[in-house]
Amino acid sequence: MPVFTEGRHAAEFIMHEQENNFCREAIAIAASQDIDPGEVLGRVAATGVVVSKTDVPGAGKGVLTLASPAFGSTVKPGEYKVVFVEPAANAGTFVVEDPDGITVGGGNVAVAYDGPVKFTIADGSTDFVAGDVAKVLVTVADMDDAFQYKVLDPAATDGTQIAAALPIYAAVTGAGETKKIAGLVRGPAIVNGKTLTWPSAITDAQKAAAIEQLADLGILVR
Numbered sequence: 001m002p003v004f005t006e007g008r009h010a011a012e013f014i015m016h017e018q019e020n021n022f023c024r025e026a027i028a029i030a031a032s033q034d035i036d037p038g039e040v041l042g043r044v045a046a047t048g049v050v051v052s053k054t055d056v057p058g059a060g061k062g063v064l065t066l067a068s069p070a071f072g073s074t075v076k077p078g079e080y081k082v083v084f085v086e087p088a089a090n091a092g093t094f095v096v097e098d099p100d101g102i103t104v105g106g107g108n109v110a111v112a113y114d115g116p117v118k119f120t121i122a123d124g125s126t127d128f129v130a131g132d133v134a135k136v137l138v139t140v141a142d143m144d145d146a147f148q149y150k151v152l153d154p155a156a157t158d159g160t161q162i163a164a165a166l167p168i169y170a171a172v173t174g175a176g177e178t179k180k181i182a183g184l185v186r187g188p189a190i191v192n193g194k195t196l197t198w199p200s201a202i203t204d205a206q207k208a209a210a211i212e213q214l215a216d217l218g219i220l221v222r
Contacts, residue, residue: 010169013038013196015222017189023219027183029171030148036170039197040210041149041183042160043073048146051117054135056084060126062109064134067118073147073159075116075138076100082113082121082134092128094121099138148178152199154206163210166191166219187218196221 017023029035030044051070055063064082078099085106086093095106096115107113109128112120117136140146149167153160168182184191191214198207211221 008036008038008170008195008197010037013166013191014168014184015190015192017184018187021182023184023186023189024168024182025185026180027165027167027185028148029167029173029179029181030150031173031176031178033150033171033173035151035167035172036197037168038166038191038195040152040163040199040214041165041167042152042156042162043147043149043164044159045069045071045073045075046146046148048140049075050139052137052139053119054137056121056128056132056134058126058132060124061128061132062122062124064119064121064136066136067112067114067120070118070136071138072114072116072118073162073164077138077140080104080117080136080138082119082136084128084130084132087128087130087132089127090123149183152202152210154199154202154210163213164217166196166214184219185217187220189218190220190222193221 049071051066053064053066076099081097082094084092084094092109093106095103098104098116105115109121109123149165150160152163165183165185171179171181173179214221
């Protein structure tokens with residue numbers, strides 16, 4: 001007798017979400033993907049993200065140099081502030097605040113900062129003082145087209161190593177082809193962990209980290 005294996009159904013992994021589709025957005029599936037409903041996805045920057053900067057005011061203060069690319073997969077549109085908190089001669093430490101005023105990391109003069117925005121602040125002839133602020137402005141022409149989504153890859157470094165969405169529907173894309181589908185991208189939402197699809201080689205530690213990343217979005221795995 002033939003054995004038939006039933007695939008995942010659209011949205012079957014969702015146990016609860018806020019009404020009026022608040023938790024959903026149209027997400028662009030990247031090329032060469034074959035995903036199931038509830039497959040854990042990461043996202044990678046595509047087009048339309050522009051980053052500019054304003055140095056700390058004052059003659060001789062060290063300049064901020066943007067990396068290439070100058071942003072990561074968790075970047076938000078708006079103004080990031082780089083605030084010096086512990087100045088020192090020819091050195092100094094700073095914190096980075098995102099456009100919502102949330103501290104998202106910190107760093108040191110002359111050491112590359114690798115966060116939602118990416119840059120290095122050089123030492124200048126004039127030392128920084130506490131309260132000095134540099135700014136990084138992120139503008140997005142069309143947020144819907146700024147990122148594309150791929151199957152989660154914990155070993156990647158392009159952003160797809162961070163859990164960012166759960167697709168409502170299945171999607172298959174060919175080489176050079178993208179497709180937009182609905183995805184669960186924020187909470188409050190609760191999903192059934194037994195009906196999520198994970199990479200075959202993912203470790204328990206990597207899965208735990210991804211579940212925490214989903215929780216940071218307000219998506220709780222039960």
